[in-house]
Every structure is written in C-alpha cells, then in structure tokens.
Amino acid sequence: MPATVERRPRADAQRNREHILGIAKEVFTRDGEAASMDDIARRARVGPGTLYRHFPTRDALIEAVYRNEVEKLAAAAERFAGEMPPVEALRAWMLLFIDHVAGKMLILPAMNAVAGGTARLMEGARPLIHGAFAGSVQRAMASGDLRSETNPDDFVRALVGVFYTTAMPGWEASARRLVEILIAGSRKGAA
Amino acid sequence: MPATVERRPRADAQRNREHILGIAKEVFTRDGEAASMDDIARRARVGPGTLYRHFPTRDALIEAVYRNEVEKLAAAAERFAGEMPPVEALRAWMLLFIDHVAGKMLILPAMNAVAGGTARLMEGARPLIHGAFAGSVQRAMASGDLRSETNPDDFVRALVGVFYTTAMPGWEASARRLVEILIAGSRKGAA
DNA sequence: TTACATACGGAGACTGCCTCCGTTTACTCC
C-alpha cells in the first residue's frame, strides 16, 4: 500500500471545474468586480458548495481565471523571440499585452477586488510575466540594443499602470507611446 | 428672503466630519480594503447613520480621504517649479510621489476597492494630478529639454503602475529607475 | 454489483453596506 495514493479526480469534478472556470471568465469580464460568487454558481448550474470546493475563496477563483490568461500571454513571448530581432520582439510583446487589455481579454476590474491588491494577485503570475519579460529584455541587452543595467521589473511596473488606467480617455494611444518611451529610455546611449 | 440660504454647517457636524476623515485615513492605512464602514464608525465613536450622512457611500469616503492626500502632492509641484530647473522639478516631483507611496501616506490597498477600479477613483483627483504633471512637463518642454510631443498622461500611467506594485521586492529602487527611464526616453534626441 | 470515497446542492450562519426614523442638540430669533 503506497504512502500517498493520489487518485485522479472524478470525471464529473474535472468537468465541473473547467465549466465553472469558463463561466467565471465570462461573468467577470462582463460584470467586473461586482460579479457575485452565488451568481456565478447559478449561471454555471452548480450549488455554491460545489463552486467553493473547487475554488475555496473568491480570490482563488479570480486568481485561477487570471492565471489562465496570463499563461497565454507568456507563451507569445517565446514565439516572438524566434520570429524577430530582440528589440522588435520586446516591443511586439508589450503591444500584445496592451491589445489583450484593450480586447477585454483580461478581467481588469475584477482584479481590483483581490485582497492585498494586484500585487498579491500577481504573486502567482509573477514568475510567468517576469519570465516572459526577462527573456525579451535579456536578448535585447545581449544584442547590444539596451543598456546592460536594464531591469525587466521596471517595465512591468509601467505596464501594470496601463492596466489601471483604461478608463482614462485615449489610454490606448498613450499606452503605445509609453512603450516607445520605455524602449528609447533604455537604449544604449540614452541620456 | 434670499433664494438660496446656504446656512453654514453646524459646528458639531463640521467637527465630526473632520474627525471621521482622520480616523478613516488611519484605518484604511492599516487595514486596507478590508476596513469596514461599521468599524470606522465604531472607532470614530459615531453611529453608522452619522458616518453615512457625511459620506453617503464607502467609495465617497475613500475618495475624500484620497483627495485630501492628493491635494498635498499637487501643491508640491508648484513649489518645486519655483525652486529648480524644469527637468529637475519634474524628477523631484515624481520621486516625491514615490516617497508618498513608500511612506504609506496614500491609502494604497483601499483604493482597489473603489467601484470601477482606480480609474473611477482617479476621476475626481485627475484634474489635480494632471495639472501638476502637465505644468511640470510643459515647463520641461518649453525649456527645450523634453521632446515637444511629450504627453504628461504617459507619465501618469507609468506612475500608477508603481502604485500597484509595492508588494514586489525592491519596488522602490525599481520605481526610481523608472523615473530616470521616463525622463531619458522623453528627452530631445532620444531614439 | 456492491461498497465507499468523492462530489454535489442548498439551507443558513455570519458579516458588511446602507436606510429609516425616533431622539437629541446646536443655532436663531425674540
């Protein structure tokens, strides 16, 4: 008899989990942080008990939905690296990030609700985002385009700001300019 | 008999309002978004009814506390303009902004809770922040240090990001580097 | 097919936001 059995989850549980995740993304995208757990359960046609067994707190659910999206973004960074010169790849990825936000692919408003703010939420996703950024920046440094002290986290901070200012008019154009400023400000030879 | 009498508020009301605001700042600073209205009322030794007469919703209270702080920040921009060269004043103001965040002078986590996210909250404070930024940037453009297409909003976005990443290790140093990147990236002659 | 671990659903405890209204208090006018 093995110490830890680790039976794989029942088929209905697996189905439910994925179904809930899908509904949750929809609801959060539409209703933002106002979305209620009971409502999500109702729409997914499960009891609140079931919802809470899969995602023990509201935060856990938001985090799960969010992580799903971030994983897709991170994958794109790798792809760009193989397709274009380093600085272009970095720029393209930052612009893609903005597009995701623009297309409501990420559940912006709901993220505000997570205890401890975004920072706490990002904790789970940080390695992913950081990895994607670090890779892109590293390559741009290696190619000699960016200064060698360039720190990917600085870019992360700026882009998080974009995240939170989508209600300001003209946010998208401003975000694109910001990308250019960041690149220009980190180039070798910039004052 | 005048059309609008506009009696000035009763002394006890005025006192209570200010007292509540002070307590609220304390509580929000300590407990973040978890702070409850009833708790604030209890600590301020007033009934919930009183609290809600002064600040009709939770958001209104947060906004009032926040605005208080932002007004202080905006005033500093003017002061710096009179004391140092344009680019220095801009840098100094951005660094001051970071210091406020660092010193927990601003009720960071609580801001997340405002309906519609920070964007909505910033709506009230936007003219102030924007004015402070616009003035500083304008002067730096007029002096020929920054490119003439420089847009203050781009800086705002980046700094909002700093706001939300204070849980990441080394955020303060990173924020300061970000300030330098922004200035370098907006200088005349930057790529 | 049986037995049981696993998962399900929903009633309801608990908490937080906010309202309503009877009571109290500061200000005004004589």
Next chain:
DNA sequence: GGAGTAAACGGAGGCAGTCTCCGTATGTAA
C-alpha cells in the same frame, strides 16, 4: 436667557454577498 426649529445624531434592522455544513447522490474500483 428661553423657546422653537432645522440640523444632526445613533442604532436597530433590511438586504445582499461570502462561505460552511451536512445529508444526498454519483462515479469508480474491486
């Protein structure tokens, strides 16, 4: 100074949202 009144106060409680508990149902392994 005292009476009258508009303004402000406090707190009981409505309503809604998060999360728990537990009796019931179901998938899975032997």
